[in-house]
Amino acid sequence: MSGGGSANSADNPWPVRTVNTKIADWVHRLGQIWVEGQVTQISRRPGTRTSFLTLRDPAADISISVTCSPDLLARSEVRITDGAHVVMLGRPSYYTGRGSISLRVTDIRPIGVGQLLLGIERRRQLLAAEGLFDPRLKRALPFLPRTIGLISGRSSAAQRDVVSVASARWTAVRFDVRDAPVQGPTAVPRIIAHLRELDAHPEIDVIIIARGGGSVEDLLPFSDEALLRAVVTCTTPVISAIGHEPDTPLLDLVADVRAATPTDAAKRAVPDVESELAAIAVLRRRSARALRNWVHREDRVLAGLRNRPVLADPFSILDRHTERVERLRADARRDLIRHVDTEGRRTEHLAARLATLGPAQTLARGYAVVQRVDADPPYVLDSVDELPDASQLRIRVADGSIHAQVTATEPAHNQEEQ
Template sequence: MALTSSPEQPQPLGRVIGAVKDWVSRCGEIWVDAQVVEIKRRNAPTQFMTFRDRIADMSCQVTASTLVLDAAGPIPEGSRVTARIRPRVWDRNSTLSYECLELRVAGEGRLLAQLEQLKRKLQAEGLFEAYHKRRLPMLPRMIGLVTGKDSDAERDVVTNVERRWPGARIRIRHALVQGADSAESVMTALAGLDADPEVDVIIIARGGGSLEDLLSFSDEGLVRAVHAARTPVITAIGHERDFPLVDFVADHRASTPTDAAKHVVPDHAAETAGVTQTLERLRRAVDGLLSHQQHQLDALRSRPVLVDPTRSFDAHVERLTLLRHRLEAAVDRCLRSEESDLRSAVSTIRALSPKRTLERGYAVLVDEHHASVSSVADTAVGSRIHAYLADGQLALDVADVTDGAS
């Protein structure tokens, strides 16, 4: 029922807002097709989003509980969604907003959400960790190739591998690369090459395509098969912007089949040029080393000691002669000093010897028993004593004994 009013009888604003709220609430719930252009997540029970019409330039603010938003799974901004909403008018500021009661990702966005959920699951299991990645062989004996029969990807890989390394060997296993059975077909081909002992590396190649075309390369079974393979695996699926899940478990991800060929074998021309350059550098290094060693050898040979090995003895002979002269002079000085000391000692000895005393007129007296007579008490009158003189001896008889005191 419409409200009546006039300048004399206006309606209260709150009553008008309440009426609008009542009218809006009668619209009830409705499913809408829209695009999510913004999601404002916060640590609160209510989350805010912005929906926009996919055709007309119209947008609105939408609220949703955290449970509703989480139940929809990952929703990248720009995703197409189908939402069950109802309009609401807030009493305090009379603003109009929409409450989302249920949210579903639609179209390609739904596929992206499913892939994102699978990606998070596999990532949580550690399948994407870098330590699982194996190094590619520098020059494989045999290259395994899984690709579609007569496809552009097969032609690109084979042509570029043969151009880069003409002697390369390729073993091809054709598989379905699109459709319901493509994942199983690729897994079968991969298992056959992985069991081949001659195959050192495997390339899984496919040309570009839409998200649905590449969906089989995000199959969980195929992803786990690539992760479990014993042989290093290179994936070349789609283009640079395409990232199927198998790329995350491969040992190396190539942006295109041509890029895969660049990583699996070296460039023969570049390697030949590199070897030639390295040989030239090695030759120059060896020549430089030999020249340096020859220069050192010439320097050693030009030294005087090698030109005339006996020349170094001349200085030693001169020094030896000088030392010998100094030694002889020292010996002479020592002998003269010792001779002088000896002469002095001899003179002293001679001056103190009994013989010198006898030469001065003294005599040494002894009795008949050759005992020294040094006192008158040592003899008696009538005794015979012997007197030793400088030139002989005398036998004397004592005729008188006189005491020196008397």
């Protein structure tokens, strides 16, 4: 029975299908609507074309199922998470088969905190494009700062945590504490003024900006562009200790070091004296052990060298070389004597031959040497043609000389004829 145009009564009830169809008609007449609520129970279901969410009314225990494309969640300017306050544009749909209603959305926009996060995200992208988050701009913290500049709320828990933890770790640490509002319209100018004063102070080696967390609205000053640029221009290392994990303020990205909490900032700023003393003790033990091992090793090397024959009896090598030198000397002396004897005998033979061939032996056999002495210079005669009459002669014989004067000369052929 259709029941489409008949009156509804106890005698003429509508079937469930008719009721669901009529409800679907009324729901579909709403068309596209904007709905505000809080997102819960996000189910992205990778590999499918539909994501499922629940949108609840934060003022009442009422919710509606929502479906959308996974790309819509991925393209959202602010990450859609559980608890996000949003406005959705969608068309309600009533499923007659199971009698349920859902909202098929095509646009999601953040409101309230979501809008704040969207503004922070846009500012983050702008500053990242300028290179303000470049790790190469980060300055290293000093091992032991002379004085720590601390910017925090007056008598705040963050201020007490930083001072107490740092003093417990290193009792000689000094602080230059600057009180400043950490939320509201006056926070940024005061923080920037303190930051510049501490950066210009020659004794300040590190600056900590601390706050003990808070809501996104409370932490807006720590994402302010003027404060971020002031931190970038500092020459002193800056530690950000805002203590807000879910939504990181942009100060954490430009600071040289990001600390999860003010306590963590104090631990990063100064070393722990106990752990440092323990490390020194370990290093001393290791160095002493290494030195002893080196001494023992070198002692074994020296013992091995001393046990070598050349060092155990160093003169043995000299003795062996001495014997060799003595043999060489004896051989050299023997060769020299033999050479001298040989040359002596040769000299005697030559002397005998020379004596035999010399003028003295010739004179001893009855010959004479005739010199003309009145000539200049005197010379030995070898021809009678060189002697004019009255020439002065010196005649040398074996046992002396005779001086004579030429009275006549006689050629050799006359003598042969006689």
